Amino acid sequence: MQRPLSSGLCYNLRIPMQFHRLVKQLKKIVGKDGVLDHPEDLMLYEYDGGVDRGTPQAVCFPQTTEQVSQIARLATKENVPIVPRGAGTGLSGGAIARQGGIVIGFSRMNKILEIDIPSQRAVVQPGVVNLDLTHAVESRGYYFAPDPSSQKACTIGGNVAENSGGPHTLANGVTVNHVTGLEVVLPGGRIVEFGGKAAESCGYDMTGFFVGSEGTLGIATKITVRLTKLPEAVATLLAVFNTVDDAANSVVAITAASITPAALEMLDGWTLRAVEAATHAGYPLDSGAVLLIELEGLREAVDENADAVREICLRVGARGVRRAADEKERQLLWSGRKNAFGAVGRISPSYYVQDGVIPRTKIPQTLRKIGEIGRKYDLQIGNIFHAGDGNLHPLILFDTRDREQTKRTLAAGQEILEYCVSVGGSITGEHGVGMEKMAAMPVMFSEDDIDVMTRLRNVFNPAGTLNPQKLFPTTRSCRETYSPGHPSVGGPNATSEIHGAD
Amino acid sequence: MASGVATEQETTLHRELGRIVGESFVLGGTPERRKSERRKGKRKNQKERKTFADQLSDCAIDGVIPSAVVSPADEKEVAAILQFAGENDYNIVPQGAGTKQSIGATPQRVDILLRTHRMNEVLHYDAGDLTLSVEAGMTIAEVQGILAKNSQFLPLDPMLPERATIGGVLAANAHGPMRSGFGSVRDYCIGINFVTGDGKTAKGGGKVVKNVAGYDLMKLIIGSMGTLAVITSANFKVFPLPKQTRTFILDCSDLATAIAQRDRIIASPLAPMCLELVSPRAHEYLSAKSEVRDPDHYAPQQGMKRAEVYSLVVRAGGSDAVLNRYRKDLGEAVSRELAGAEEIKVWQRLSNFEDSIRTRHFNCMVVNAGVAPSGVRAAYEAAEQSALEHNLLSASIGRAATGSLTFAFVPLGVDPPNAMQFANVASSLRSRLPKGSAAVVVRCPLEAKERFDVWGSSANDMALMREVRAAMDPKNILNRGRFVV
Numbered sequence: 001m002q003r004p005l006s007s008g009l010c011y012n013l014r015i016p017m018q019f020h021r022l023v024k025q026l027k028k029i030v031g032k033d034g035v036l037d038h039p040e041d042l043m044l045y046e047y048d049g050g051v052d053r054g055t056p057q058a059v060c061f062p063q064t065t066e067q068v069s070q071i072a073r074l075a076t077k078e079n080v081p082i083v084p085r086g087a088g089t090g091l092s093g094g095a096i097a098r099q100g101g102i103v104i105g106f107s108r109m110n111k112i113l114e115i116d117i118p119s120q121r122a123v124v125q126p127g128v129v130n131l132d133l134t135h136a137v138e139s140r141g142y143y144f145a146p147d148p149s150s151q152k153a154c155t156i157g158g159n160v161a162e163n164s165g166g167p168h169t170l171a172n173g174v175t176v177n178h179v180t181g182l183e184v185v186l187p188g189g190r191i192v193e194f195g196g197k198a199a200e201s202c203g204y205d206m207t208g209f210f211v212g213s214e215g216t217l218g219i220a221t222k223i224t225v226r227l228t229k230l231p232e233a234v235a236t237l238l239a240v241f242n243t244v245d246d247a248a249n250s251v252v253a254i255t256a257a258s259i260t261p262a263a264l265e266m267l268d269g270w271t272l273r274a275v276e277a278a279t280h281a282g283y284p285l286d287s288g289a290v291l292l293i294e295l296e297g298l299r300e301a302v303d304e305n306a307d308a309v310r311e312i313c314l315r316v317g318a319r320g321v322r323r324a325a326d327e328k329e330r331q332l333l334w335s336g337r338k339n340a341f342g343a344v345g346r347i348s349p350s351y352y353v354q355d356g357v358i359p360r361t362k363i364p365q366t367l368r369k370i371g372e373i374g375r376k377y378d379l380q381i382g383n384i385f386h387a388g389d390g391n392l393h394p395l396i397l398f399d400t401r402d403r404e405q406t407k408r409t410l411a412a413g414q415e416i417l418e419y420c421v422s423v424g425g426s427i428t429g430e431h432g433v434g435m436e437k438m439a440a441m442p443v444m445f446s447e448d449d450i451d452v453m454t455r456l457r458n459v460f461n462p463a464g465t466l467n468p469q470k471l472f473p474t475t476r477s478c479r480e481t482y483s484p485g486h487p488s489v490g491g492p493n494a495t496s497e498i499h500g501a502d
Numbered sequence: 503m504a505s506g507v508a509t510e511q512e513t514t515l516h517r518e519l520g521r522i523v524g525e526s527f528v529l530g531g532t533p534e535r536r537k538s539e540r541r542k543g544k545r546k547n548q549k550e551r552k553t554f555a556d557q558l559s560d561c562a563i564d565g566v567i568p569s570a571v572v573s574p575a576d577e578k579e580v581a582a583i584l585q586f587a588g589e590n591d592y593n594i595v596p597q598g599a600g601t602k603q604s605i606g607a608t609p610q611r612v613d614i615l616l617r618t619h620r621m622n623e624v625l626h627y628d629a630g631d632l633t634l635s636v637e638a639g640m641t642i643a644e645v646q647g648i649l650a651k652n653s654q655f656l657p658l659d660p661m662l663p664e665r666a667t668i669g670g671v672l673a674a675n676a677h678g679p680m681r682s683g684f685g686s687v688r689d690y691c692i693g694i695n696f697v698t699g700d701g702k703t704a705k706g707g708g709k710v711v712k713n714v715a716g717y718d719l720m721k722l723i724i725g726s727m728g729t730l731a732v733i734t735s736a737n738f739k740v741f742p743l744p745k746q747t748r749t750f751i752l753d754c755s756d757l758a759t760a761i762a763q764r765d766r767i768i769a770s771p772l773a774p775m776c777l778e779l780v781s782p783r784a785h786e787y788l789s790a791k792s793e794v795r796d797p798d799h800y801a802p803q804q805g806m807k808r809a810e811v812y813s814l815v816v817r818a819g820g821s822d823a824v825l826n827r828y829r830k831d832l833g834e835a836v837s838r839e840l841a842g843a844e845e846i847k848v849w850q851r852l853s854n855f856e857d858s859i860r861t862r863h864f865n866c867m868v869v870n871a872g873v874a875p876s877g878v879r880a881a882y883e884a885a886e887q888s889a890l891e892h893n894l895l896s897a898s899i900g901r902a903a904t905g906s907l908t909f910a911f912v913p914l915g916v917d918p919p920n921a922m923q924f925a926n927v928a929s930s931l932r933s934r935l936p937k938g939s940a941a942v943v944v945r946c947p948l949e950a951k952e953r954f955d956v957w958g959s960s961a962n963d964m965a966l967m968r969e970v971r972a973a974m975d976p977k978n979i980l981n982r983g984r985f986v987v
């Protein structure tokens with residue numbers, strides 16, 4: 001019962017006169033300086049953190065919920081697609097105007113509306129940059145826990161849409177665990193409220209359901225988030241291993257020993273050498289893998305757990321474990337992890353980032369399998385990932401100009417995802433399905449599963465004009481027919497801005 | 503619909519249900535069926551047949567006796583029952599153990615009570631990954647028993663864990679004191695399998711602890727009170743059991759002092775597992791259960807020793823060093839420290855607070871309120887004031903740091919309460935709670951229920967919720983009329 005998207009969706013946009021009229025109306029809503037429609041301006045909005053492309057006909061920058069509502073009403077009336085966009089750092093093509101239409105940018109809705117320390121809440125507009133919220137509340141002993149590596153650029157609206165995680169979401173939970181209320185504009189322009197500051201509300205958990213819906217259910221215009229107390233103590237350890245297997249087994253052992261670090265990140269030998277060359281974080285060049293482990297909380301608990309983690313790593317086969325002596329050394333150790341994508345970008349013209357998840361007990365065998373897949377397709381694959389929750393980020397190196405290699409890259413990517421699902425995992429842990437992984441959805445979900453999701457999408461977004469052709473496989477037999485123009489990749493061009501800021 | 507009188511339609515109902523699950527798993531039925539049963543088991547005498555009818559009336563929901571009670575063995579049978587019910591416009595009430603069946607408006611009619619107790623297997627348990635999948639009918643206590651073998655647990659401590667099932671707890675989004683330190687079940691349920699109102703078997707999420715593929719159907723179905731789908735199994739992230747725990751009780755002379763202590767704890771680096779605030783009158787319901795002879799007229803006895811204090815009950819887990827840190831930081835404010843069996847008992851009683859109220863007072867009203875953490879003080883005061891105004895007594899407990907509170911209203915010993923008193927106290931409470939709060943009446947006398955909306959206003963858009971409901975249960979057969987109507 002999947003409702004097909006109307007095929008004439010962008011019909012009027014192809015007629016310049018009608019489109020001209022639309023831009024005029026948009027300008028009436030948000031002001032003359034709030035609309036871009038010159039081709040050279042629009043080019044900047046063709047891509048996100050990947051290089052999937054799609055050109056919108058107009059980009060507009062509302063300042064109020066009411067304006068967003070008017071834009072949505074207009075777009076629905078004219079049957080024109082609308083695509084919300086935060087900072088455009090998404091890695092699955094979520095913010096791309098795949099079918100053209102209007103991109104709604106939130107750079108002018110970037111205010112922190114309220115900070116309520118007694119309730120540990122903040123109310124923000126969607127365009128607030130993730131790290132800016134933390135900066136605003138740090139001095140009062142709080143922070144916003146979800147910390148995607150892109151947090152200097154990405155917006156809270158984007159975090160909500162993708163249900164983003166980060167290195168430190170292992171202990172604290174991902175975005176959905178930190179959102180208690182939303183104001184949402186539906187595609188027809190109706191403004192609705194879900195939840196609020198109270199953790200419990202009456203009715204269905206519409207807030208929780210909305211988070212992670214990748215801009216396909218509505219446009220978040222106001223977000224109530226939970227603030228988290230800054231930890232009293234932090235310990236950062238670097239464990240160095242001769243083999244990937246030893247590092248992977250240490251992750252399994254730490255999890256089994258009932259220790260939940262705040263962060264537990266892994267870099268394999270190839271990746272750490274690439275990173276070390278770029279950032280000099282102090283990762284030994286001859287090692288097979290390193291684990292970056294952070295423990296947070298009460299001083300007593302942090303010290304005990306740091307000792308326990310060190311012991312486990314050494315027992316399982318670590319060559320050495322170093323604890324950062326001070327904040328400077330801690331930052332240095334993290335700089336390698338945080339700048340890793342950029343470091344890889346220096347080596348390869350492009351890379352394809354995967355985001356599969358596996359049970360943590362399956363990490364050793366999965367890394368071996370990824371190695372095999374790399375050899376099978378003759379591709380270099382680096383591994384840098386959130387090991388603590390089994391969220392892999394294999395980086396497949398390739399050159400987009402090489403068509404044949406690009407094809408192999410895609411095939412290798414699909415094979416890795418299928419393997420993740422076959423051992424009980426998921427195709428995406430935090431980057432979202434977007435337009436990149438639509439074809440992989442049926443690997444995880446049955447037709448009936450997808451039918452239920454489609455019915456719900458149709459409640460919110462019945463005409464499919466909001467962020468069309470995302471998340472859902474386009475046809476029933478989509479695996480055969482889906483052929484993306486490009487794989488979602490990151491390269492120095494696509495992401496340099498973020499790495500520069502990191 | 504009285505169970506004894508079998509109509510033509512009822513005959514079909516029981517026959518069809520029997521065809522799906524096997525006759526022995528259908529309760530209720532036609533005189534013919536009973537006759538054949540009598541023939542089979544010659545010993546089925548008058549008394550036993552009465553038990554059989556009693557069994558049906560024991561399953562009554564707010565006094566409404568179901569026409570049939572069916573116990574499917576698996577997801578397939580659930581789907582078949584729902585399809586059959588949809589085709590024939592039979593109204594279905596899914597049920598675990600029924601410990602929370604008092605929540606929601608009184609149903610007009612219950613055709614089929616669908617019980618999940620036969621679906622009670624562990625489907626998958628990877629202790630090394632700390633993940634677990636169980637069927638909906640397994641009780642919380644059974645789940646905890648299995649996890650305990652690996653020193654793990656689910657931080658899920660709702661009332662009556664020996665009876666309450668995974669499915670029921672998810673559907674009601676029930677919680678207990680551990681909600682404070684570990685979040686609600688929404689935070690650690692990582693996957694869900696269910697059957698929609700039109701009999702589609704589907705799932706959301708998966709078996710891994712991090713996953714954003716597809717819509718988060720767990721969030722939608724948890725707390726949906728059996729109106730969107732019948733939950734058949736669920737997957738969880740489980741937690742390591744703390745090596746040891748201690749409980750610190752801080753008795754405070756008044757509410758203001760208790761709130762100040764709470765604020766001090768929240769602002770400190772301490773991160774307790776539980777942080778409960780107990781009102782003076784609530785202590786009575788947390789003490790050993792006294793013999794209750796006449797729950798219609800039970801009232802706190804004159805002269806009974808009653809703690810006149812607000813108590814903060816703080817539970818911490820960890821090593822000796824960590825516990826010493828709690829002792830040091832909580833300092834002078836601690837009145838008592840509990841360990842071992844005594845400690846466990848306190849937490850069991852806090853979990854079972856609502857049940858303790860219910861067994862002492864047939865005429866009671868229990869409200870689950872959700873307020874912002876800064877509104878907790880105002881909420882406790884609102885409960886006290888509203889009770890006073892309407893000649894009732896209030897006893898309150900709750901997760902003081904998160905604002906998930908339980909208010910009980912019980913009658914004074916002297917005059918029997920009337921229905922309007924309960925309706926009035928609910929509206930008085932709601933008007934006094936800070937803006938944006940929720941106050942759901944989860945239990946109250948039947949006569950009172952008809953006079954007001956047990957749900958109260960919702961912070962969520964009502965029209966949209968109705969549409970969501972229609973998408974998941976297009977024929978409106980699941981718990982019709984009870985929630986989101």
Ligand SMILES: Cc1cc2nc3c(=O)[nH]c(=O)nc-3n(C[C@H](O)[C@H](O)[C@H](O)COP(=O)(O)OP(=O)(O)OC[C@H]3O[C@@H](n4cnc5c(N)ncnc54)[C@H](O)[C@@H]3O)c2cc1C
Nearest residue numbers: 086087088089090094149155157158161164165215220430
């Ligand atoms: C170097 C790098 C590192 C990264 N690290 C991480 C990481 O550690 N963890 C992680 O989870 N992700 C990571 N990401 C991915 C990305 O940063 C996140 O997905 C982020 O949340 C996207 O935010 P954004 O503001 O850039 O959103 P965009 O990319 O602009 O949009 C993402 C999606 O959100 C929708 N959207 C945006 N605003 C709204 C709104 N107001 N209402 C409704 N829908 C909206 C868009 O339509 C789109 O579907 C990384 C990306 C890069 C480039």
